[in-house]
Amino acid sequence: MTGAATPLGTGLDANERGLWAFQQLVPHRGVSNVATAIEVSGPARWWPVRRALELVVARHPALRRSFPAVNGVPVRREHRPDEVDVEVEVHQAEPGELAADLRRFAARPFELGEPPLVRAGLFIPGPDQHVICVVAHHIVTDAASLDTVLTDLRRAYLALSGGHEPPIAAPVPSRARSGQDESAVRYWRERLAGFDATGMRLEESAASPEEPAFSGAELDRVLTVPADMLAGLRRRCRATDSAILLAAFYLVLHEHGAAPDAVVGVMMDTRPEDAGDVGHHDVGYHVATVPLRVSLNGRAGFADLVARVSGEIVTGRENGAMPFELLATARPDRSEPAWWRGALVRHCYNFRPERTSDEPLGDGSRFRDVHTGLSRFDLELVVQPVAGTLRVGLQYATEIHDAAFAERFLDRFKLALDQAVADPGLALADFDLRTARDRHVVTVANRTAVPWPAPPTVLDMIVKAARDRPDAVAITQDGRATTYGRLMSAAATVRDAVLSHGRADHPLVAVAAPRGAGTAAAAIGVWAAGGCYVPLDPGHPPRRLLQQLDEAGCALVVGGDDIPPRCLDGRIRVPLPDPATAAGTGPDRFEYGPAPADPAYVIFTSGSTGRPKGVRLTHRNLANVVRHFTAELGLDASVAMTWLTTFAFDISTLELCLPLAVGGRVVVAPDESAARPAELLDLIVRERVSVIQATPTTWRLVAEHGTGRLTGRTILCGGEPLPSRLAGRLLATGARVFNVYGPTETTIWSTTTEITDPDARITIGRPIANTTVDIVDQRGRPRPVGLAGELCIGGAGVASGYHGRPDLTAERFGNGARLGRHYRTGDRARWLPDGTIELLGRADRQVKIRAHRIELGEVEAALETHPDVTTAAAIVVGDSAADTRITAFVVADRAGLETELWNHVSEVLPGYAVPSGITVLDALPTTANGKVDYRALAARPAGPPARGDHRNGAEATDETEAALIALWRSVLGRPDLGRDANFFLSGGHSLLAARLAQIASDTFGTPLTMGAVFRAPTPAAFATLVRKEAGR
Template identity: 40%
Template structure:
């Protein structure tokens, strides 16, 4: 397969004027995108970037930022996505750990990041170098990108993916899903999340166009539906919770032709609803270490949601025991992935790389990845997911190692012991830290510390407990913790009623959505039974009352008081609060009209 940098150059020759990327503010044709990439490559080369280097990219997603990614490749380097929403310390750690020689960043990039890297290039100023910078020749073995995932030792680890593995992914996805140049694709994933990779680069593989959704729209089902209709999106991949958000917002049959679900288990009810909406439904599976996706299942019946399907072209899989021996067909074993899609390993972590990427016995010089996922091979040749062999978790599509979160909690110095688990809600999972408090413990201070150290998806609900349950061998009984009901007030906080109109409005919304009779200003959304889908409903219903929040805000500001303080609002809201809107999933379109009238001053 052609390497991704070559795909852009090819489309620039074949379809120079066709729209390559549109972020609703800027639109670039293939020739324009190729020219912008050349100018960025020339600037990076002038700043000392050479083949094999790593360049950090800390920019808001958009057309101009995509040109930077292609420019990094044209300069012969690998890109390191740095989410501007991440805590500054984490951004600085990733840049240092990756050995980034430069960072293309927004003007408001944190000082910690600037101090971690010697060269910081202003990403808001388009370079003036000539567009015809000759591309540095890269091979399939050169690194294309470095994406960091949660680390079990408390330290994030960078996964290095080669151009060859990326090319195999794009070719395999195009052939499997039947993507074509007439498609309008939608990119909704954060660029630090590996699901963004095919969203951004598959279009150039087939000559299609991509719309980069604004961040505010991604977490708002109504806005996303409006965007899909406005742009004529035909091809889209998303997590199960994002698809559910769109369906609740009123996604209708035929509005999206190809629906790809991945990163978490697909619920059977979701599969049924997508089958009634999209022409083609897929369930994709794959860890970051296998270049995003390794297998795909065509979903034609709701029960197929349990399947992860068959390997993509160029990928091999095997189901083995912990000792590496084959298991009988139908028996459960660990899935190992081989072939051309396997990552190069963990950056600067040779011991861990050797452990997780053993030699491929069927491919001299190749390696396989031990996924830690348990699967079974069915009689019909389809693979079925059966769980994890360790404590690794998935929350909102993000892979989370509990050890990293536990280290952050213990780092406060006010917690004696802690165990982090996931609790399964009706429609999605949430992250909970059961902790034994020590001297000086304050839940508010601990939550603020975690927000400063961890990405939003890794900040857990805090629940105090007298002692952690133990197994006979002395280990923490995580299964017992996961089975506990968390339906009380926040850890260590006495009940206090909501104060002021905004807090009262949020308390009423929480009571309605969560089905609890009393909600205090310090009560925790997840401790009361909240989950990802309920966070989406809170945001959607708040919009009908003139309160502007994103579902992600509920994960960051988990109490009524915190969320009310963080919520945006019209300037006169507190003086003249509108009546509470009762907006059901079927009536969510009415909220659009409310927003339009508010915007027009009606």
């Protein structure tokens, strides 16, 4: 509403208030400036420019306004022409610097309290050329007004340059302002109720900086759309060109990640339609950025979208144009650092009518657009018809997007327009916005075919290496060496034992043992018998081992005395062989091996229902990944690689097979060495290890001690996202660093990249040999470069499926024209323009904690097996990868269950999957559709959960307990803990448990492992274990 006039000034209208408020937020940036220019042939003339500008300012009252604050309240003052001193600056410009000079001139801010809010610059790049640039603040002008100013300036300049006094046009009266501001505010607030502005952040956008500079850039294109086809689209949609192009903008934004409930700020001219010629030349800010809310339904046709957009435009006009700036400042969204940018409108659309006159100022002169180098919006699409074409400019915030993104966006806008013109009824979900460049990038990245030479399986490779050098060392462990001959002889005893129990096709044989030469011989022996081994960790809870044995249907279990007796009920134990006592003639006894298509091993991963799932991998799968890394790393018989990972974890297979396949050496790392970096590095140096594979969690510990001790070695880092800071620390050690990625279902690793630049974006690289990758949407259609989708992997590494689970196999594995047989990973990723892949996280509720893949549904299922639990929810918390842990919430029939529940799930889940905190609630929060609201759980106030009897702060009974209580308190940062404090329910996790075990070992001089903390998680229980170990 226009304020009443006072001696001090007049109150501001809605447009002015919004722009004035915005200027206060960024007073030192000309974010609200608008500029244009004309290039003129001939010598520069300063005086005619200045006099022409004086006449223009005198004619248009808006250019003589100022907006000072009086007692903190902004007012509008209109000054007489003789009170305004116009400014024309002269700049000698180098031709190559002209654009930058104009941009700096246009971006310089105005002081709103000092008139005039317009200035001109005369730029002289040469003796026979000059450029006149006009800059004004948006509060007194808009694009159409600036054209009027430039037209008036042109006429006056031509007359004055010719020595004539220009005809002084009559002043243009200011149009009366609308008084419907408050009703407009009401309407738009109701229309935007419930809108989530965060849904308009695009996938490729960077986070808004806390103090944005509003830096911007512009990309211009001329698009040619056949006039007859565009006219046909207008007739079909019964809509204007502006509405059609706006609909295409909504579509392309949605393709780039904007939510289907979308808001775009649309520039609307607020001049009344009956304003007449004089009214249309009324200079001022006669536009408003109207936030139009449109719902996109993928099944609807493009013409339907145009109809919805047209309706919103009409409704928006009928209810009064409300400037975005005022709404933004009236309703801040502090969740966005630069909230005034993202509170309501992140993206803007501006359709400008074709210029009625593009007359030059003189022969060889022309208009020139000037960009301020600033941007209020993430994206602003400016469209203007020009001589039968469309001139399209994309202005973008350079803090949010880069030039390559802008190029791709406009390419896809043109594709969307072409497809809409060709078929107006095309469903939104059926638009294909992949450019020719997108297709080329993916095609080149997937050119991975490599014909491997014989022998065809890893077993064949190991047998060949053993025959070539039977006396060479194959495995070293604790100072003991096992030759290839003895390894193969020990393997033969397992082969014979398996065959003695029947010759079933590809029997599944469990190997439940820690890493070592005997375990390696067992795996090789099972293969030699035509069998498929199932690696199990005897340290896992007996109930979980039983689940896996039952799921696999194993009748034979190869292992030592540490297999829980209950796991052997109804099964036959085959003793773990001891290569030290085996004869050295083993290689000659291996005459026949498995075929490439035969199963090699079944390895269990977490299952969302609580039932573990066994992934069945073939010899062809394994041979391909071994061959690839042999070639990429340039390995030969001189290689020595650590066997660091537990045998039941799939990457352990590479640590065992990669060196043996080339006749190299496996160096078995002691248990817990991953958590003891100094000991691990000593082993690496002592054993001359050349290749080390570990997770980022392990490398984070090792990097602190690795300077100078990893130089010249090769590092494989995978199983979790690699933070860029860690990549830099690893490179600083002097090692070659490879980031590797792959799910168990596609055989260990499927993509790889060597990290060479610590400051470059971390990617998972490109597909390995004979592997193809696709990134698809929910319908399985390939996504354009830069846009997120589900990562699918095809090729030689794809497993044959889940053992005994045809339903699950059908759900996760598929066949398609592009990839053939493939696996849907559930990971979100995107192609980058260079053909590498960036991993973006999970699409489901599967998580990785310290490289262990965990289905949160399995954790919930385990909790719900307790008779007093009615429902459970598990989430991941933690500020960093090293601090990531699971915490659970349950609804139970009685209180005080935390410790009991922890003990209960510890019998079912491996230690890394046991929640570090369990909280009993009266009810789980739910979303509007009745589902568990995991966001609400994650937003609960930080702090430890309720603890029951484990927190009671009971005093120590002896010095051992006192020392352990102090240790618990130190490691967990919890001064309130007592002798019954459960380590994990008090905020601990496996990495902290490893640290605690190491400190306890040093304190008491007794070897204690991380597993001891799981078995005895309270100071009182751990003290009993310490006394027992000390008494041995």
